[in-house]
Amino acid sequence: MNRKTQAAEVEVLDPMTTHPVLIRKTIWENDDTFTLTLDMGDYGQGFRFLPGQFNMVYVYGVGEAAVSISSDPAKPAVLDHTIHRVGLVTTALAQMKRGDVIGIRGPYGSSWPIDCARGKDVCIASGGIGLAPLRPIIYTLIKRREEYGRIIVLYGGRSPLDLLYRVELEKWANDFNVEVLVTVDRGDSSWKGHIGVVTSLFQYIKLDARETIAYVCGPEVMMRYTVDELDRRGIPQTQTYLSMERNMKCAVGFCGHCQYGPTFICKEGPVYPLPRVRPLLDRKEL
Amino acid sequence: MFIVELSDLQGLITALQGNGYAVIGPTVRDGAITFDTLNSVDELPRGWTDVQEAGSYGIRRREDDALFAYNVGPHSWKKFLFPSRLRLFAAQKAGKGFEVDPAPTGTLPRYAFFGVRSCELAAIAIQDKIFMDGKYTDKHYKTLRKSACIIAVNCVRVGGTCFCDSMNTGPRAKAGFDLALTEVMADGKHHFLVEVGSPLGKSLLQKVTHREAQDAEKVQVDRILKAAEDKMGRTLDTQKLPRVLQDNFEHPRWEDIAKRCLSCANCTMVCPTCFCSTVEDVTDLTGDHAERWRRWDSCFTTDFTKVAGGNMRMSTRTRYRQWMTHKLSNWVEQFGTMGCVGCGRCITWCPVGIDITAEATAIRENSMSTLNG
Amino acid sequence: MEKEDLSEIMRQHPFLDGLAFEHMQLLIGCASNARFADDSTIIQEGQVANKFYLIRSGRVALQMDVPGKAPVRIQTVGPGEVLGWSWLISPYRWHFSGVVVLETRAIVLDGECLRNKCAKDPEFGYEMLRRLSRVMERRIDATRLQLIDLYDATGGAPR
Structure with missing residues (x-):
């Protein structure tokens, strides 16, 4: 029987691939919140973000977390993320030090309109x-x-x-x-x-x-x-x-987790004009 | 339109294989009609049919040799285009850091889907919108999808849980195929009426023995398919349904469903449009090698909406409401179409037989809004 | 301070915004002006509550005394807000203490004087209650929000 099949042209999963960047420092803001300053290195070339956007932050072998960028958009080569230590990934991030490497992909989502x-x-x-x-x-x-x-x-x-x-x-x-x-x-x-x-x-x-x-x-x-x-x-x-905030796995509208009524927070949000979400705010367990 | 005799159908499989396709088609396995590699017409469920009702599925022997006289089983084509497990990337420890290897291992097959029902064409078109037509593209999906060949089969009978007629997705395939077959068994004849849907379909047909269909043969198929349409197992009134569900966010029916629903996620696994996924990160024992995998997820799982400090949907009531409201309402705003194609799988494979059509009807008939459908 | 000046100051306080002239006159009869230095205690938990304060400037912390511990500060009130409603409700005792955080100026209304006028003039009494109820409602809302320990919950925006 003829089982020979041709291979399709393979493309990589760009939007889901993380990029290694260097931790420059960790500043503890309070008992369970810290700010990671990242040296974006090569990935920083061409990396631009708008205020209010977020990144997916990856810890090798542990997982990813969606974290808003908290630094100055005019300085995209060095990024701050202020992180609340609550889950697996953020606890791992809390233990990382200057010179350690984490993964970043982004920026995602909407921004504060200026x-x-x-x-x-x-x-x-x-x-x-x-x-x-x-x-x-x-x-x-x-x-x-x-x-x-x-x-x-x-x-x-x-x-x-x-x-x-x-x-x-x-x-x-x-x-x-x-x-x-x-x-x-x-x-x-x-x-x-x-x-x-x-x-x-x-x-x-x-x-x-x-x-x-x-x-x-x-x-x-x-x-x-x-x-x-x-x-x-x-x-x-x-x-x-x-x-707005919801659970996110992909940040690009594929995984379905961040649905907020008819919207995907990763795509249309996280920043919304109030009229878009006003009716949703009153819906419990939406 | 053309006629291909039963005895010449093998030629189509051979032609597909000759074109380098991995042919996938229905076959009997584990007491169900599932999809698997197809090398020969003999592997098709010849002489089998299925019996489907809310919460039950079985296959039975038929008295004839029909190849396609059954409806959809537990599998859908999404398991090939949107695999249940997929490695997103691998990473190797390198010094203090790591290096990412984004290339998937091996190469992706070019699939020929043989025996795709009309509702499933609609489901594929819906997943296209999610994975290919937005701001971001799932390139794995797109690669498989763009290289796939689709041989559709029209439903000459409908199942007990089918309602494609209500969703305007069947039983006859209208677009989205390379070739579409209708199986005809009458007056001692057993052949297939073939419609060509693309240049690829046309070139494939050239390699198969066929002849022009006569007008009477076309009319005969029209009649068979019309008859199927009239025997739908279920109906769903979609008139203003998206709005009705939005207006009934706090309807008592959700609690009633929650008393029956096991939150098992079967409906989302068998659904050909459900696209939710989660990710898993793994390392080997030395920690030198890490991988990130995507796998199917379901909005019925407890972790689905977990956030730091809480869970956005805490009960089966709100999870079922999310699923059904997404399918029949929010989906329309998100993707311009409902997320339901009327295949009936969620009804058949629900262990307690919850019927999306019945639940939607119950909510509509007791609508809490002034709007009455 | 002259009563006329006091009247002008009172008119500017949000709590009395739009109050009818004759009601204002009734109030002025019970009012005086006061200034409280940093760290001074304006009202003391358990003591007789015979004053009602309209804060003009500064900041006062409301606190509960917890034996064996530092007092728990529940809330601060500042310019435009009022301090104390126990003067209205029997047995007229403060349920918390008010400690000055930033030097505070306030209009002080005599509780007994107010009570008598409220009793004599139900329309005036209703007006006072209506205004106080709004304050109480806001305070209860605020207290509820504090109770659920907001900041332990989700933070808004991905993080």
Whole structure:
């Protein structure tokens, strides 16, 4: 019987192939969150990303995790990823040191839109590690500070020790005329800042509703309440953007894990204009 | 249209093999009609049929020698185009780091799928949209798909769980094939009406003994296929169905289904359009060699929506709702078509016989929205 | 401070936003102006609650005293917010302490004075309750959010 078969032309699975890059340093932001600075090396040639996009970070033999890029988009050769140590991959990443090699593929997903913010006020509302995917847009805004009106950063954390980027928060406030308001869920007598949920900070700032663009990222519950607060303050939904999180395996729309209603967070998200996801936010276990 | 006699059908398999194809077709194995390498017409399920109902499947002997008088079995062609396990890359330890070897081992076969039903053509077209037509391309899929030859077979009978008529995907193949066969057994004749769907199909047919079909023979096939259409085992009213399901996100029926559903994932495994996958990372014992594998996953597994600090879908109720709402509603927004082709596999292979058509009907008939379908 | 000046200051406080003139007059009769230094205790858990504070500037931490431990700070209130509603609810005792974090200026309303006026003028009383209920609702919401330990949950955006 004729069993001879011809081989089809073989192409590789480009979008799923990882690229080795070097760890330059690890900075611990708090007890279980750290920022990895990566030297992108050869892979950095031609690597560009937009604020709000994410990478798939691979640990040899262990697995991959989707992590937002938290550094300045103007410096794509050296990338920061701020990572919460929770699972297998992130725990492995936490143990890696300067000179170790991990894999990167990306960048994936949508970004915080910047053009719509030109000439307008920007209100950034964040909670917990949600500040990390917003840091690139803050860098971008303050680089051309004069092109924007007020820049307000509202940030909530569990406790003063849990807050990310504390030094930078102060720097943004002092050197770049950013209105930074930070609150924590729990503080002791040494904490002179606000205590309470992040939405409570809105009462200390007056927003010019029609002239304000809002970027929101944090735990989903926090985002739900923040969106209500923005609504109460008259910010049109079309001027609000938020970034969502779901389980992801492929980041390119193949694996099905990150489906959020009719959307794939890896393709259409993670950053969405509020009107796109507003009806979905109220659907439990979507 | 042309006629190929039963005795000349082997010529088609031989022609495919002569063109370098690995021919895959239906065959009887383990009490079911499954797909495997096909070298000879004799390996086809000649004289067999299947009996399908919600939660049950069996094969029976027929009183004739029909080659294709059954419907779809537990396998679908996705197992060839979108293999259940695939190595994505290998990595070797090198100094402090590692080197990635993205090339798949060996070479990919050029498949000829022999006996593809109309609903399965639709399913392949749906997976094309997922893996080839978006921003990113699954090159493994695309390589296999682009080099594959498709010999369709029209369904002259329909199964107990079939509803391709409702999904507008059958029983007659309209496009997406190189050749399409209809088996005709009447008046002592046993031959195949052949439609040519592509230049490749045309050139293949040149290598097989055939003749022009007479008008009466064409009409006869029209009649046979029309008769099949009228005997659909199930129906699904798709009118405004995507909207109906969105409006019934909190319908009590989901809980009712959850009481029966075992969350076994069978429906997603047998579904010819389900495309979810997960990845596994492995190393050898020395740790010098690592691999990353993709394997089929299911939205019914508990880990599917796990995130740091929780799980987005915690119950069978919400998992089943995701699956069915995805198939019949969200899919339309994502890919411009429903994710269901009416093949009935999920009904047949559900161990407790949950019937997607019945559940959709139950929700529609007791819709919580003002919209009534 | 003259009552007229106080009236102007009070009018600017969000809690009293849009309050009818005659109701404002009733309030002014119970009001005084106060300043509290850093680390001073404005109200003390367990003590008689006979004051209602409209914060104008600064920051006050609400805290619960936990025997054997440092006090637990639940929340801070700042400009535009109010401090204390126990003056309204029998047995009129503070359920938490209020400690100044940043030097604070506030309008102080006398609780007994307010209670009497509320009782005498139900329309005024309803207006006060309506405004306080809104504050309470927001505080309960906020407390619930703190209870679920938000930041232990998912973070938004891939990470």
